[in-house]
Amino acid sequence: MMWLPLLIALAVTHLVVIAVFVAAVAIPNPLRSLIRHGRPSERALDAKDVRLDNGSPGWLVRHPTSRDAVLVCHGRSRDKSWMLPLVETLAARHNVLVFDFPAHGENRFARTSIGLHEADTVHAALRWLGDAGFGRVVVYGVS
Numbered sequence: 001m002m003w004l005p006l007l008i009a010l011a012v013t014h015l016v017v018i019a020v021f022v023a024a025v026a027i028p029n030p031l032r033s034l035i036r037h038g039r040p041s042e043r044a045l046d047a048k049d050v051r052l053d054n055g056s057p058g059w060l061v062r063h064p065t066s067r068d069a070v071l072v073c074h075g076r077s078r079d080k081s082w083m084l085p086l087v088e089t090l091a092a093r094h095n096v097l098v099f100d101f102p103a104h105g106e107n108r109f110a111r112t113s114i115g116l117h118e119a120d121t122v123h124a125a126l127r128w129l130g131d132a133g134f135g136r137v138v139v140y141g142v143s
Helices: 004-026 080-090 116-131
Strands: 047-051 057-061 069-073 095-099 137-141
Touching (some): 069 080, 069 116, 095 116
Parallel strands (some): 069 095, 069 137
Antiparallel strands (some): 047 057, 057 095
16 A cells, blocks of 8 residues: 555656657747748749648749759748758759748747648648649658
8 A cells, every 4th residue: 555655656757747748749849930040032042932722831942944843841840941051952953842830930839730730731732832733742851
């Protein structure tokens, strides 16, 4: 019987640790959501503002001769502007689409779905590229 309070304390501690971990993963870092890394025009990129069918904003940088595209996906607590150095490099040879995931960048701040709705946004971006007539698409993402 003297072990029961210890077991209860360990179980409660375990649940608290799990809850904190899940919250830390599901809620983007609010300080990072305030940081912007510029706009494409600041890097001499001629980018068109686009909106995916789920409402997420993005930038499309067109290449004059390529029919292929690279879809660039930022990581948690980042936004599309964080990917501009990569977009700049890729745009020398490819069309590039970069967008903000839900709860990031120009979208309203909220918790993430730890992949579920984020995957829907990648699918929305792929649909957008397909509807725009691009050929092969390479998806690149970081987290």
